Amino acid sequence: MDSFPYPFAVLATALALFVYVWTGAVVGKARKAHGVNYPDTSGPDAFNRIWRAHQNTLEQLPLFLPSLWLFALIVSDLWAGALGLVWSIGRVIYVKGYARAAEKRETGFVIATLATAVLLFGALGTTIWQMLGR
Template sequence: MSSPFITIPRGFSYVAAATVSTSYLLFWQSKRVVRARRAAKIEYPQLYAEKSECETNEHAKKFNCVQRAHQNTLENMPMVLVNTLIMGLKFPVAAASICGLWTLTRVMYTLGYSTGDPQKRFAYGGTGALYTQVGLILGSTWAVVEFIYAGL
């Protein structure tokens, strides 16, 4: 008879720390969006500056880039968190390390994108963020396969 309880593996506290780091990332990005919005004078609830605003306002394109970096992080966050938690049940240190690296690459991605040159998002971390996400997907898949073979 199996136990109705979930056993949390040793080292899972690292997974918790890595997932909490994503909250700090989002908070930092939000603050950058607010500052860029003020500089560009883009009023709420307008999500992005219009093309005409970008042509006449030097801060508008930078605002769009900062906003897009934040939005892209939000779009990827569910996948990163779910895969980190699943992988972390079997491989906690690896999952935490990859998630922490993802957070770091997203900081670099945001800094590059915030220059106003969208191509710099790749040079400053966009590619690394993609590779870490693939690592989390593969790691969580491996963990699920092991759970299935173990009869869990």
């Protein structure tokens, strides 16, 4: 593994991207179920919730992915991978909950947000701690 030092971050990144692709497939299925044609982005509430879950996942990726990689580089690849897995599980719970009702998205949101926060603040905190220790 010396020539490939960040396998867990790579796997977590790939999983997060697969989760995003999956949310797109969920939107496609919802389009057919609710008769929402392309390029429309709104329809019945049941469709709108699924579409928003997909968009919200896209909106989270620019914060999550750099946080994941900063953590992997600065703190631990293994723990970055584990937290990346937690993020992906949280996003799946979020999408499934949001598809049922807007109020049911909270658990998945909290799980994914906490994973991102640990990644971001863990990398930032470690960097500051190391800078102050010099």
